Amino acid sequence: MPELPEVETVVRQLRPFIVGKTVNTATTLHKKTVNYDKYFSRRLQGLTISTISRVGKLIIISFATNKNIHLLTHLKMTGQFFLVDKNNAVVGGGHTYRANDIKSLPNQHSRMYITFSDNSKLFFNDMRLFGYTKLVSSEELSSIITKYGPEPINAHFNEVIEAVAKKIKKKKTTIKAALLDQSIVAGLGNIYVDEALFLAKIRPTKRCNTLTYLQIKSVLRFGGVVMNDSIKVGGTTFQSFNDVYGKPGNYTEQLRVFDRSGMECVNCKTTIKKIKLGGRGTHYCPNCQK
DNA sequence: CGGATTGTTCTTCC
DNA sequence: CGGAAGAACAATCC
Numbered sequence: 001m002p003e004l005p006e007v008e009t010v011v012r013q014l015r016p017f018i019v020g021k022t023v024n025t026a027t028t029l030h031k032k033t034v035n036y037d038k039y040f041s042r043r044l045q046g047l048t049i050s051t052i053s054r055v056g057k058l059i060i061i062s063f064a065t066n067k068n069i070h071l072l073t074h075l076k077m078t079g080q081f082f083l084v085d086k087n088n089a090v091v092g093g094g095h096t097y098r099a100n101d102i103k104s105l106p107n108q109h110s111r112m113y114i115t116f117s118d119n120s121k122l123f124f125n126d127m128r129l130f131g132y133t134k135l136v137s138s139e140e141l142s143s144i145i146t147k148y149g150p151e152p153i154n155a156h157f158n159e160v161i162e163a164v165a166k167k168i169k170k171k172k173t174t175i176k177a178a179l180l181d182q183s184i185v186a187g188l189g190n191i192y193v194d195e196a197l198f199l200a201k202i203r204p205t206k207r208c209n210t211l212t213y214l215q216i217k218s219v220l221r222f223g224g225v226v227m228n229d230s231i232k233v234g235g236t237t238f239q240s241f242n243d244v245y246g247k248p249g250n251y252t253e254q255l256r257v258f259d260r261s262g263m264e265c266v267n268c269k270t271t272i273k274k275i276k277l278g279g280r281g282t283h284y285c286p287n288c289q290k
Numbered sequence: 291c292g293g294a295t296t297g298t299t300c301t302t303c304c
Numbered sequence: 305c306g307g308a309a310g311a312a313c314a315a316t317c318c
Contacts, residue, residue: 002296057297076297078315109315128314130297173308182298190296236296279310281295 002075004057004151004187005230009249010081011054014122017083017091018061021116022048033111033126035134043069043135044114056148056186060141070141072134078109079124079131086119148186152224153231165216168208175211176204177278179223188223191236191258194283196223198257203289204282205275229254257283 002010026041034040050064061071073079083091084105106113109125112133116122124133136144150160164185168178178184179193188196197204200219202211230236235249256266261274261283270287 006296074297076313077295127316128295130313171307177308180297280297 002057002079002235003189003192003227004054004153005192005227005251006235006249007054007057007059007075008231009235010075011052011059014081014083015052017120018049018052018116018122020049021118021120022046023114024117024119025115027113027115028111029106029113030111030126030129032129033124033132035132037135040112040135044071055145056151056182057189058144058148068138070136070138072132072136072141072144073124074131076126076128076130076132078127080126082123082125084121084123088121147183149182149184151186152220153187153227154224157220157224161217161220164220165213168216169211169213171208173208174204174277175202175206175208175216175219176280176282178208179219180278180280185220185223187227190280190282191255192223192226192230194258195226195256196220198283198285198289199226201289204277204284257285259283 023044023046026044028034028040037043046065047063047069048065049061051060051062053060053062057074059073059075061073063069073081082105085091088104090105105121105123105125107125109127110123111126111129111131113121113123124131150157150164167184168175171178176193176197179188179196180190194204196219199222200215202215202219208216230249230251233250233254236251236255237249257272260272263272264270265272265285265288268285268287270285272283273286275282275284
């Protein structure tokens, strides 16, 4: 599930723990996770982490000692990081999508872990194996980043909102599909798209080219609002997302339509409807959203 | 047991 | 060539 706010939460929590640390060993437990890179461990060994950042939902770890190598992580649906101290205790304890299976790591969902020179560890767990942690050059990284559209939470988003709206207006797909397209705007996923469309009073099924510029800009701005609000409380917990300390985010209780099918609309008490759109569960209020 | 599940990428069709 | 739609990826949970 992790969307931009959850990824941002993870990055902020990992940052003080891993920046400045030096990789002693990297252990691959599942080859797919590291993109079948035979030299994954060898390439990471001895590198000192300088920064951890994020573009959309993609996590980027860079190194002071070799500026041409970057560790890219996409959590996809079920990827999770866990920090373990030098005594092998999961920092902060906690739980995951299965309440008690991170008491000792690695466990059956651990796919890769890094042991730092101080003997602390960073685990990457991923039940469904869609996520990855792979090494790329600076050139590869740049070409990957250029494929991402602007983020609605960016302070300068207003300067590009017209251009983004223009792009969306030209499309014939549903507005939901356009908002999920990371090359148009980065960061929104299934949850925050449904939330933003609710606040903008637009049905997810509406075709882009039938919306006004005002409507398109409205839903883009609301996308920024819901993601910013979510970041403030540590993201949304739904099924599998927990922060690196194993705690759930608190935005779940603020969701207005997502996962609320059959419940009353917070505005008008109409029953929230759930449909399938583009293969994704889609939630909306049939009265508020036109 | 059938159907559902958060994201992205590839394939197929037009 | 390009956009749109749907499948595929894998392992669960309900």
